[in-house]
Amino acid sequence: MINKALGNTGIEVSQIAFGGVEIGLPYGPGITSEKDMLQENEAIDLLLQALDSGVNFFDTARMYGKSEELIGKAFAQHRNEVVICTKCQHLRDVSGNLPDEKALVKIIRESLVGSLKALGMEALDVLMLHQADIEILQNEAVCRTFEDIKKEGLSIAIGASTYTVEESETAINSGLWEVIQLPYNLLDQRQSNIFDLGVKKGVGMVVRSVLLRGMLSDRGKNLKEPLAEIEKHIAKYAALATQEGLTLPEYATRFVLDQPNVSSVLVGIDKSLYLEKALETANLPALSKKLLAGAIPFPDPEFINIPYWDRMGWL
Template sequence: MNRKTLGNTGLEVSSIAFGGVEIGLPYGPGIHSENDMLQESEAISLLHLALDRGVNFYDTARMYGKSETLIGEAFAHRREEVVICTKCQHLRDATGNLPEESQLVKMIRDSLENSLKALRMDEVDVLMLHQADLEILNNETISRTFEDLKKAGLVKAIGASTYSVEESKTAINSGIYEVIQLPYNLLDQRQGEIFELGAAKGIGLVVRSVLLRGMLSDRGKNLKEPLAEIEKHISKYAMLAEEEGLTLPEYATRFVLDQSNISSVLVGIDKPIYLEKALETAELPSLSEKLLAGAIPFPDPEFIDIPKWDRMGWL
C-alpha cells in the first residue's frame, strides 16, 4: 500500500483510509439496525485484516457509535503501527446554537477524554472538528482549545471536516488546522479548486464521499424520476469505465486517488470484500487520458444532496 505524508504533520498514511462509521452504527444503504452490521468480533477481525494488508490510517468519531471502542480494542497492542483520526462531538445544541465559552471548552476537552479512553490511547494522531461550518471555524475559543490540546501533547495534529469550498478555504487559511477532510467525487468536483492551495500551505487533504454513498456504483441505476438526470450522468461514467476495462467504483475511486495533492482517500469498509476491492483499486494504474477527459462533473452540483434525496423519498 502506497503511503504519503499527511501535509506537514509528519504522519505517514496509507493512500486508502479505513472509514470507521459503518462498523460503529447503522449507516449506509440497506443498513437499518445493528442486526445488519458486523458483530464486534467480526469488526475487530476486519480491522486486523486491513492493517495486515497495509492500511494504517483509520477514521472515526465520537459520534460513530462503537467505532472508537472497536478500533481501540483492535489496535491496543499495535498502537505504533496505526494513525488514528477521530472527531470531536458535535458542538451545537438541539436548537442549533453554540454554547457559551466555558461550556464549549469543557465539551471539547470532555469529548477528547472520552475518545482517548475508548481508543485506549494517551494521544490521538489527528483530532478534527466534526461538521465544521464557518461560525465554528471562526470561533476563537474553539480554535484556541484545539491548539491547547495539541500543546498539551494529547493530539499530534488538529483538523476539520468540512462540506463547502468556503469552509475548506477558511480552514486552510486559518493557519490553525493542519488536516482537512472534505467531499470530492466524479459527480461533485467543486472542492478540487482548493487542492493546490492546501498543498501549498502544507495541509493534509483527506477525501471522503468518493462513491457518494454508493451512487457511483450499481446503486446509481433505476433511480426515481427526480434523479433521472443524475442517473443519466452516472451511466455515461459507467459506459466509459466499461470501455476501458474498469468497473464504475474503480473508475470513481481511481479518479480521486490520481489527484496528486490528496494524502488519502477515505473508503467506508464493513466487509472484507469491500476492503479487497479498495486495495485492488489502489494497485490499478493511473487513469487513461480518455477516462480523465470523461470525468466531467454534474452540471448542477448544488442539486447533489444525498440527505435531501433521502428525506424526499427519492432513494
C-alpha cells in the same frame, strides 16, 4: 499500498483510509439496525485484516457509535503501527446554536477524554472538528481549545471536517487547522481548487464521499424521476469505465486516488470484500487520458445533496 505525507504534520498515511462509521452504527444502504452490522469479533478481525494489508490510517468519530471502542480493541497491541483520526462530538445544540465559551470548552474536553478512553490511547494522531462550518472554524474558544490540546501533546495534529468550498478555504487559510477532510468525487468536483491551496499551505488533504454514499456504483441505477439527470450522468461514467475495462466504483475511486495533492482517500468498509476491492483499486494503473477526459462533473453540483434526497424519499 503507497504511503503519503499528511501535509506538514510529520505523519505518513496509507493512500486508502479505513472509514470507521459503518462498523460503529447502522449506516448506509440496507443497514437499518445493529442486526445488519458486523459483530464485535468480526469488526476487529476486519480492522486487523486492513492493517495486515497495508492500511495504516483509520478514521472514526465520537459520534460513530461503537467505532472508537472497536478500533481501540483491535489495535491495543499495534499502537505504533496505526494512525488514528477521530472527530470531536458535534458542538451545536439541538436548536443549531453554539453554546457559550465555557460550555464549548467543556464539550471539546469531555469529547477528547471519551475518545482517548474508548480508543485506549494516551494521545491521538489527529483530532478533528466534526461538521465544521465557518462560525465554528473561526470561534475563538474552539480554536484556542484545539490549539491547547495540541500543545499539551494530546493530539499530534488538529483538523476539520468540512462540506463547502468556503469552509475548506477558511480552514486552510486560518493557519491553525493542519488536516482537512472534505467531499470530492466524479459528480461533485467543486473542492478541486482547494487541493492546490492545501499543498501550498502544508495542509493534509483527506477525501471522503468518493462513491457518494454508493451512488457511483450499481446503486446509481433505477432512480426515481427527480434524480433522472443524475442517473443519466452516472450511466455515462459507467459506460466509459466498461469501455476501458473498469467497474464504475474502480473508475470513481481511482479518479480521486490520481489527484496528486490528496494524501488519503476514505473508503467506508464493513466487509472483507469492500476492503479487497479498495486494495485492488489502489493497485490499478493511473487512469487513461480517455477516462480523465470523461470525468466531467454534474453540471448542477448544488443539486447533489444525499441527505435531502433521502428526506424527500427519492432514494
